[in-house]
Structures are given as structure tokens and as C-alpha cells.
Amino acid sequence: MIIPTRSFNDGYDIPQLGYxxxxxxxAETERAVSEALEIGYRHIDTAAxxxxxxxxxxxxxxSGIPRDELFITxxxxxxxxxxxxxxxxxAESLDKLGLDHVDLYLVHWPTPARNNHVHAWEKLxxxxxxxxxxxxxxxxxxxxHLDDIVSATGVTPAVDQIELHPAYQQREVTDWAAAHGVQVEAWGPLGQGKYDLFGTPAVAEAAAATGKTPAQVVLRWHLQKGNIVFPKSVHAERLRENIDVFDFELSDDQIAxxxxxxxxxxxGRVSAHPSELN
Known part of the structure; x- marks a missing residue:
């Protein structure tokens, strides 16, 4: 399976869909990731x-997969x-991963109350x-936070990974990213089950029209918007469903x-706000 890529502002590419x-x-991670790799995923997103x-x-x-065929965050x-x-x-993360480098390293949250996100970015x-x-x-x-780190260092992030799904699209951030050549990664792309995206007429009708599941429709919406996604599941059947989104397209009306x-x-936000988590 060929998964499309998105290009970073530093010249490197990332698979647009990952796990x-x-x-x-x-205790389940090795099995789940092994199944994902067997199914065809090559982009794995984890965190300390x-x-x-x-x-x-x-x-x-x-896995036996050559390192240069994998993308690890x-x-x-x-x-x-x-x-x-x-x-x-x-150093601790690389030791646990058994790698000499990761493909992408992120500052997980800006922690504004601590006011140390610029220092963290300088260290990255x-x-x-x-x-x-x-x-x-x-x-x-x-x-x-993005303005802070860019103005302080002159270095623009390759990506901003944010909560993003149809009920919470963060257009101010995505507009900034588009203007500055920053890729957007959508975590919680299906609303984490806390927002009933699948029950909305827009998603349900698109699923019926395309013969796809509501989850596949939402993932396809992300891909056509240019978002990078990495849905989570520990079930092989769902892993296969989530990657089976490259054989159809949503119409302009369905996207709208x-x-x-x-x-x-x-x-529509389903998780912590960046100003709340420190």
C-alpha cells in the first residue's frame, strides 16, 4: 500500500497517515504496533x-523493516x-525505542504557566x-506560543500537532500554519468518541453515499484537507479499516x-486546552 506523504518546511517528508x-x-503496545506494521503502517506516533x-x-x-522505511515520532x-x-x-526516549534518532521530536505542550516553551524549543x-x-x-x-518560539529563534516548527476533528477545527492555528509552511497533525481525528461525529447528518450521509464507514469518511475528510492523521486502535480489524481510505474521495459538497x-x-473540544495543562 502506498500512503501519500506531506513535505515539511525542512525538506523531509512524513507519511500522511500513521498509527x-x-x-x-x-503491555499491548508491542503486539499492536507489530500488527500495524504488518498491515502496512510505517508512521508511528508515541510520546514519553x-x-x-x-x-x-x-x-x-x-519487524525486519529497514529503519529508513519507518517514521517515528x-x-x-x-x-x-x-x-x-x-x-x-x-536520550531516555531513544534508549527505550532502541533507536539512534527519531524522525520527529515534539514539545508536547506549551505549558504557558511555566513560561519555558521558548527554552524547550531552543533545546530541540x-x-x-x-x-x-x-x-x-x-x-x-x-x-x-508559535509566535513566541519563532520570534525568539528564527526557527519555524515543521509541524504543530493539535486536537483537530470536524467539531473542533482550530482555524486560527491552521491558518497560521498554512501561512508559515507548517504541517498540521490532527490528534483525536475522530473526536475520541466523546463527540458524536458519526451521528451527524454530514458524516452519515457521506458514508451512505460512498459505501464507507463513518470513521473512514472522517479520516478521508482530514486527508483531503491536508491534515496528517494517526488514528489509534488496538484491534486489527479497525487498523485495516483506518488505512483503507485511499480508494475514494469526498465531493466538494461533502467536504463543505x-x-x-x-x-x-x-x-467541540474534547480534551485539555493548552492554557490549562502545565
Missing amino acids: GVFKVDP IYGNEEGVGAAIAS TKLWNDRHDGDEPDAAI IGIRDRGLATSIGVSNFLVP AIDAIDPGDGS
Whole structure:
């Protein structure tokens, strides 16, 4: 299976669809990632705080897939921003993953109350320059946080990974990203089951018209919008369903109808706001 890629502003590419291991039990991670790799996924998104980097690493090691065919992301957690903690954190993550570098390293949250996101970003630049991460980016950064790090360093993130789904489209952030050549990764692309996307007429009608499931319709909406997605599941059947989204397209009218799901007042958000998590 050929999965399309998106190009970063640093010249590197990322598979547009991957497998996310948020809330995958560490005891199940090796099996789940191994199944994902067997099915055809090559982009794996993990994080230090998930506690399952070792399982990801074990699956990679046993897969037999050449390293240059894989794209691995991990993230710097909030309590590791200060001093030389980011250097220690990436070393720990690489050890757990069994890798000498990751393809993408992200500042997981901006932690505005601590006011240390610029320092964390400066440390990631050094991590990239030492070859421990090919590309660097951020996660959950809003426009003020993005402006802070770019104005302080002159280095623009390759990506901003944000909560994004039809009910919460974060257009201010996505507009900033488009203007600055930053790719958008959508975490919680299906609303994490907390927002009934599948029951909306726009999604249900598109599913009926295309013969696809509501989940496949929402993932296809992301892909046609240019978002990078990595839905999570521990079930092989669902892993196959989530990757089976490249043989159909949504019409302009179907895209517009799904666009209109967002109430526009932020009420579709299903997880923490960046100003709340420190």
C-alpha cells in the first residue's frame, strides 16, 4: 500500500497517515504496533508520557523493516522543559525505542504557566542539530506560543500537532500554519468518541453515499484537507479499516458539509486546552 506523504518546511517528508499509540496499554503496545506494521503502517506516533516507547521499540526491532522505511515520532513531556532536561529526555526516549534518532521530536505542550516553551524549543533545535531528531515541531501550541518560539529563534516548527476533528477545527492555528509552511497533525481525528461525529447528518450521509464507514469518511475528510492523521486502535480489524481510505474521495459538497459541523465557539473540544495543562 502506498500512503501519500506531506513535505515539511525542512525538506523531509512524513507519511500522511500513521498509527498513534496514545492510551495503548504498555503491555499491548508491542503486539499492536507489530500488527500495524504488518498491515502496512510505517508512521508511528508515541510520546514519553504514554509509557509505551519500549513496546514501540520492540515492535520495530522485530519487524525486519529497514529503519529508513519507518517514521517515528516521540515527544518531550511538560516537566522536562528546563535546563538540560530536554537532552536527558531525548536520550531516555531513544534508549527505550532502541533507536539512534527519531524522525520527529515534539514539545508536547506549551505549558504557558511555566513560561519555558521558548527554552524547550531552543533545546530541540540543538537536539536536531546533533542528529538525534531529523525534524522538530510542537504539539498543542496556539498562535501566541508559535509566535513566541519563532520570534525568539528564527526557527519555524515543521509541524504543530493539535486536537483537530470536524467539531473542533482550530482555524486560527491552521491558518497560521498554512501561512508559515507548517504541517498540521490532527490528534483525536475522530473526536475520541466523546463527540458524536458519526451521528451527524454530514458524516452519515457521506458514508451512505460512498459505501464507507463513518470513521473512514472522517479520516478521508482530514486527508483531503491536508491534515496528517494517526488514528489509534488496538484491534486489527479497525487498523485495516483506518488505512483503507485511499480508494475514494469526498465531493466538494461533502467536504463543505463536514466543515460546517464545527459550531465555531470551541465547544467541540474534547480534551485539555493548552492554557490549562502545565
